Amino acid sequence: MTDTPNTVAFTPERLVKVKEIIARYPEGRQKSALLPILHLAQEQWGWVSSETMDYVAEILNIKPVEVYEVATFYTMYHVDPVGKHVIEYCRTGPCCLMGGEEIYNYLRQKLGIEAGQTTPDGLFTIKEVECLAACGWGPVFQIREKYYMNLTKEKVDEIIDELSK
Numbered sequence: 089m090t091d092t093p094n095t096v097a098f099t100p101e102r103l104v105k106v107k108e109i110i111a112r113y114p115e116g117r118q119k120s121a122l123l124p125i126l127h128l129a130q131e132q133w134g135w136v137s138s139e140t141m142d143y144v145a146e147i148l149n150i151k152p153v154e155v156y157e158v159a160t161f162y163t164m165y166h167v168d169p170v171g172k173h174v175i176e177y178c179r180t181g182p183c184c185l186m187g188g189e190e191i192y193n194y195l196r197q198k199l200g201i202e203a204g205q206t207t208p209d210g211l212f213t214i215k216e217v218e219c220l221a222a223c224g225w226g227p228v229f230q231i232r233e234k235y236y237m238n239l240t241k242e243k244v245d246e247i248i249d250e251l252s253k
């Protein structure tokens with residue numbers, strides 16, 4: 089692995105982590121480090137641009153398309169710019185049966201945006217995702233690593249108020 093003169097570059101601290109992650113895998117298997125390195129990229133830039141994907145491909149010595157296909161497959165990676173808080177909303181059947189559509193409509197109305205959009209103040213982005221594996225506690229949002237479950241309109245108000253501070 090070589091440090092690249094690309095305009096997109098990890099901070100020195102993250103570059104150390106990148107090297108540690110790559111070292112976990114046998115020679116020639118550096119592609120296995122792709123997911124955690126994409127997480128580091130998203131942590132640094134907030135989303136994963138095509139320039140960032142090219143940079144990661146260069147670091148791992150793989151083809152850019154190998155990064156694109158992974159980054160666009162998993163909804164946990166944001167391949168477009170996002171707001172400070174990304175509300176990942178479960179749109180799968182079990183959550184819908186527990187009132188998810190009503191909660192989702194309420195959220196969109198409250199924020200004045202649709203899925204894939206960001207509020208004008210840059211605070212919130214809504215992203216539709218499939219099952220978040222918390223079906224027994226639906227409707228469910230995920231915001232970063234935190235789950236918000238058994239959602240009601242009142243809980244949505246509390247969450248948005250808290251995150252708007």
Ligand code: FES
Pocket residue numbers: 178179180181182183184218219220221222223224226228
């Ligand atoms: S269906 Fe919503 S968490 Fe599984």
